[in-house]
Amino acid sequence: MNQPARLVQGFVFFVLLLPLFLSTGWAKENETTLKIGISEEPRTLNIWLASDANSRKALSLIYQPLYTRNPDTMRITPWLAESMPVYDPREISYTVRLRPAKWADGSEVTADDVVFTVNLIQEFEVPRYYSKWDFVRKVEAVDKRTVKFYLKEPKAIFTTRTLVNYIVSRKEWEPLAEKAKTKEKPLTALVNTKVESPLGCGPFALEDWKEGTSLHFTRNEHFFGQNQTLAQRKLGPHVDKILFKIYGTADVAILALKKGNIDFLWWGIQPGYIPDLKKDEDVRVFLSEKSALYFMGYNVRKKPFSDRYLRQATAIVTDKDFFVKRVLQGYASRMDSIVPAENTFWHADDLPHYGQGLSRDERIKKATALLAENGYSWKTPPVDEDGNVGSPSDIILPSGQPMQKFVILTPPADYDPNRATCGLMIQEWLNDLGIPAIARPMSFGALLQKVKGEHDFDAFILGYGRLSLDPDYLRSFFHSRNDKSRGWNMSGYHNPEFDRLATKSVSAMDPDKRQELIHRMQEIVMRDLPYIPLYKPQEIEAANMKFSGWEQMVGGIGNLWSICQVKPNE
Amino acid sequence: MLKALARKSHTLERFLEGWSLFYENTVGRIGLFLLLFFALMAVCSYIPPLIDPMYHPMTGVDPEVFRSTPPSPTHWLGTDNIGRDLLSQLLTGARIAFLVGITAAFMSIVFGTLIGMIAGYAGKVLDSLLMRFADMIMVMPSLLVVLLLSSLFGQLNIWIIVLLISLFRWPGIARVIRAQTLSLKQRPFIDMARVAGASHLRIVFRHILPNVLPMALLYMTFRVTSAIIVEAALAFLGFGDPNTVSWGMMLQWVWKTGHMFQAPYWLLPPGICISLITLSFYMMGRAMEEVLDPRLRKEEQRI
Numbered sequence: 001m002n003q004p005a006r007l008v009q010g011f012v013f014f015v016l017l018l019p020l021f022l023s024t025g026w027a028k029e030n031e032t033t034l035k036i037g038i039s040e041e042p043r044t045l046n047i048w049l050a051s052d053a054n055s056r057k058a059l060s061l062i063y064q065p066l067y068t069r070n071p072d073t074m075r076i077t078p079w080l081a082e083s084m085p086v087y088d089p090r091e092i093s094y095t096v097r098l099r100p101a102k103w104a105d106g107s108e109v110t111a112d113d114v115v116f117t118v119n120l121i122q123e124f125e126v127p128r129y130y131s132k133w134d135f136v137r138k139v140e141a142v143d144k145r146t147v148k149f150y151l152k153e154p155k156a157i158f159t160t161r162t163l164v165n166y167i168v169s170r171k172e173w174e175p176l177a178e179k180a181k182t183k184e185k186p187l188t189a190l191v192n193t194k195v196e197s198p199l200g201c202g203p204f205a206l207e208d209w210k211e212g213t214s215l216h217f218t219r220n221e222h223f224f225g226q227n228q229t230l231a232q233r234k235l236g237p238h239v240d241k242i243l244f245k246i247y248g249t250a251d252v253a254i255l256a257l258k259k260g261n262i263d264f265l266w267w268g269i270q271p272g273y274i275p276d277l278k279k280d281e282d283v284r285v286f287l288s289e290k291s292a293l294y295f296m297g298y299n300v301r302k303k304p305f306s307d308r309y310l311r312q313a314t315a316i317v318t319d320k321d322f323f324v325k326r327v328l329q330g331y332a333s334r335m336d337s338i339v340p341a342e343n344t345f346w347h348a349d350d351l352p353h354y355g356q357g358l359s360r361d362e363r364i365k366k367a368t369a370l371l372a373e374n375g376y377s378w379k380t381p382p383v384d385e386d387g388n389v390g391s392p393s394d395i396i397l398p399s400g401q402p403m404q405k406f407v408i409l410t411p412p413a414d415y416d417p418n419r420a421t422c423g424l425m426i427q428e429w430l431n432d433l434g435i436p437a438i439a440r441p442m443s444f445g446a447l448l449q450k451v452k453g454e455h456d457f458d459a460f461i462l463g464y465g466r467l468s469l470d471p472d473y474l475r476s477f478f479h480s481r482n483d484k485s486r487g488w489n490m491s492g493y494h495n496p497e498f499d500r501l502a503t504k505s506v507s508a509m510d511p512d513k514r515q516e517l518i519h520r521m522q523e524i525v526m527r528d529l530p531y532i533p534l535y536k537p538q539e540i541e542a543a544n545m546k547f548s549g550w551e552q553m554v555g556g557i558g559n560l561w562s563i564c565q566v567k568p569n570e
Numbered sequence: 571m572l573k574a575l576a577r578k579s580h581t582l583e584r585f586l587e588g589w590s591l592f593y594e595n596t597v598g599r600i601g602l603f604l605l606l607f608f609a610l611m612a613v614c615s616y617i618p619p620l621i622d623p624m625y626h627p628m629t630g631v632d633p634e635v636f637r638s639t640p641p642s643p644t645h646w647l648g649t650d651n652i653g654r655d656l657l658s659q660l661l662t663g664a665r666i667a668f669l670v671g672i673t674a675a676f677m678s679i680v681f682g683t684l685i686g687m688i689a690g691y692a693g694k695v696l697d698s699l700l701m702r703f704a705d706m707i708m709v710m711p712s713l714l715v716v717l718l719l720s721s722l723f724g725q726l727n728i729w730i731i732v733l734l735i736s737l738f739r740w741p742g743i744a745r746v747i748r749a750q751t752l753s754l755k756q757r758p759f760i761d762m763a764r765v766a767g768a769s770h771l772r773i774v775f776r777h778i779l780p781n782v783l784p785m786a787l788l789y790m791t792f793r794v795t796s797a798i799i800v801e802a803a804l805a806f807l808g809f810g811d812p813n814t815v816s817w818g819m820m821l822q823w824v825w826k827t828g829h830m831f832q833a834p835y836w837l838l839p840p841g842i843c844i845s846l847i848t849l850s851f852y853m854m855g856r857a858m859e860e861v862l863d864p865r866l867r868k869e870e871q872r873i
Contacts, residue, residue: 250828251825251828251830251831254828269828270826270827270828271651271827271828272638272651272827272828272829272832273828275832276831276832322631325636326631326636326637326651326652326653327651327652329636329637329651330636412808412809413808413812413822413823413826414807414808414822414826415808417823417826417827420812421652423812424628424812424813425629427813428628428629438813439812439813440812441808441812443721443722446721446722
């Protein structure tokens with residue numbers, strides 16, 4: 001081919017491709033994408049199976065609840081519902097009116113979808129959801145946008161724990177549920193159903209999932225909150241797309257944030273990164289309170305841990321301030337109850353603060369005295385006759401038997417370095433009392449299997465990063481009914497008085513009366529110490545200055561309010 | 571009596587010859603000095619906790635320090651995030667490196683030498699079986715298997731880690747020892763021993779073992795390096811013994827607590843130490859190889 005012909009051919013080719021370049025260029029220029037870094041790939045997009053944090057984050061953009069927490073007051077506020085529920089004590093029923101809303105495919109969200117969701121959970125007894133709905137006797141669609149829930153008995157937790165659960169579309173789930181029913185194990189079939197494009201009514205819909213790399217979401221044009229004012233906030237979303245980028249390690253993710261490759265790290269950051277991030281002018285660090293509980297639990301089914309004095313002695317030598325000041329670098333607060341102190345209405349104040357303000361020697365002396373009073377002895381005690389603290393021999397139980405070695409299970413350091421370090425420190429402090437403790441980090445799955453599934457353990461350190469604001473978890477953690485395989489009562493705590501109060505607290509509709517019961521429950525737990533509460537870390541997050549409008553609330557800025565409000569800075 | 575003395579002096583003579591060759595080798599000399607330096611560190615690791623309990627590498631914390639601090643007169647290498655002295659940790663790390671490296675290497679040498687000698691001497695089916703078994707172990711990704719075991723059974727004790735490393739590191743040695751045994755088996759002195767009525771056990775341990783031992787010891791130096799690296803890798807990935815302060819563990823702490831790019835005084839020393847100690851063993855091994863194998867020596871050194 002001669003030269004002019006080649007030039008002409010090249011020119012024609014360029015002209016033909018020009019519109020394509022221009023269109024993509026325009027699209028990129030006009031579209032705003034919020035890029036979010038997450039730590040791991042979501043395990044599933046099946047709402048009934050999703051229990052890991054990253055799946056829940058992805059699904060929170062898609063599925064929506066009837067009510068959510070108001071960022072200012074943390075009380076429930078209407079979300080998919082139009083107004084607060086109306087309670088009828090005569091019928092023991094709640095009536096909820098839905099706001100006009102559409103699923104992402106344009107079909108209408110109706111009361112029938114709500115009825116379908118509740119029936120599906122009850123019929124399949126879907127784990128994690130069933131306990132929140134099992135006391136609902138009947139649910140009916142009064143009209144297209146009104147739904148009525150009939151309860152078996154009055155339940156204080158219905159509005160705070162039940163109505164904040166997600167609603168699914170009948171259109172999406174009915175065929176899947178019907179198919180699951182034909183299987184030998186319907187529940188297993190339902191939770192194992194592979195969901196590739198979940199249908200929700202939230203601000204975003206899933207566009208694409210590149211496994212191992214990223215998830216792409218596009219704005220749902222039918223989102224009911226668009227341009228609405230809810231809880232005094234004008235909602236967007238103001239971005240067209242959201243991109244979840246998966247990073248294996250915090251270092252890489254933080255580097256990406258500093259370089260501007262991502263705009264927000266939806267990931268609790270270790271305190272060690274803060275000084276470096278604060279130096280960067282393009283990055284803003286957010287420190288938020290967290291409704292959380294990190295604790296050490298005992299297997300009180302077994303001797304000698306069934307003895308509460310032994311547990312109290314271990315609580316005395318456990319230096320919680322050490323964890324707060326050193327391990328968590330001050331980005332935490334000590335806990336002396338199962339209910340965080342920031343949850344002011346439900347938190348009981350007059351509880352024992354074991355060992356607070358004592359030096360290491362004073363702790364050892366106090367714990368030694370308590371143990372000696374209750375029948376424990378040593379060949380060489382931790383404190384000699386002159387009151388000097390030294391190296392003790394192994395402790396001898398009141399039965400006369402030497403105490404066997406016992407293991408404190410912790411998550412491994414690569415999962416949570418703080419808890420692994422706490423385990424080691426507690427081991428050393430218990431050794432100071434002659435208690436032969438060994439901290440053993442273990443993979444998280446294996447730890448849960450041992451503690452929750454098999455009850456084959458001595459002690460463990462675990463945490464709840466997102467405790468609900470309603471203190472009903474006290475009942476879940478310590479009611480004897482939940483002492484079963486995979487039950488919430490991991491310690492195997494049994495106390496008839498506590499059980500009675502817990503049962504009563506669920507039905508107490510008067511907040512003041514319920515508060516009294518919850519306080520009493522905390523007193524019992526902090527006396528018996530099946531769990532020793534340790535600390536409550538702050539949520540440390542970081543975002544790029546390119547976006548503003550983050551909603552900082554309990555739990556951090558990674559929440560739906562932020563997603564609906566963030567906008568690029570001009 | 572005279573015979574024994576003559577043999578002793580001969581052994582001494584050979585050792586001194588070997589030593590002078592080793593010492594003339596610059597690589598070997600550097601390796602040796604490095605190794606002596608680390609040995610000194612390991613010995614010194616017992617001193618800081620005696621000065622003050624705050625220098626205990628695992629549990630001692632400076633009451634005045636609440637976060638990672640750079641080197642200071644009180645803490646020559648600085649402190650970690652909870653106020654523990656980094657120099658004490660580094661010195662203890664040297665002890666752990668020696669313990670893991672030498673023990674794991676010694677154990678793998680014992681396994682490898684025994685299996686190699688038995689396979690080479692017995693031959694036939696037993697040889698094939700043992701060598702195929704060695705092949706199977708050799709192709710196993712040892713780090714991955716140890717990681718899997720660790721995640722299944724919880725964090726492993728340092729001795730279990732040592733045992734696992736040695737169980738995965740013997741096949742290479744077994745192959746070399748087998749080859750040597752096959753060659754030795756054909757020598758007249760073995761035939762003579764057999765004709766004189768020596769049992770198989772006596773032939774293997776009295777006549778073959780002394781001849782393969784130098785080679786086994788040479789391989790031990792290389793195995794030490796791999797054992798140290800495997801332990802460091804395990805600890806860095808969060809699967810080390812949590813009750814042990816090793817250099818890998820120090821790296822894991824600096825990484826997981828978010829100080830990787832902010833505390834070079836914490837990150838660099840353990841990293842450099844791992845590199846140098848493995849290098850020192852490797853250099854010693856190279857020099858020893860030259861001593862044992864005349865073909866590797868320069869012309870003027872051959873004797």
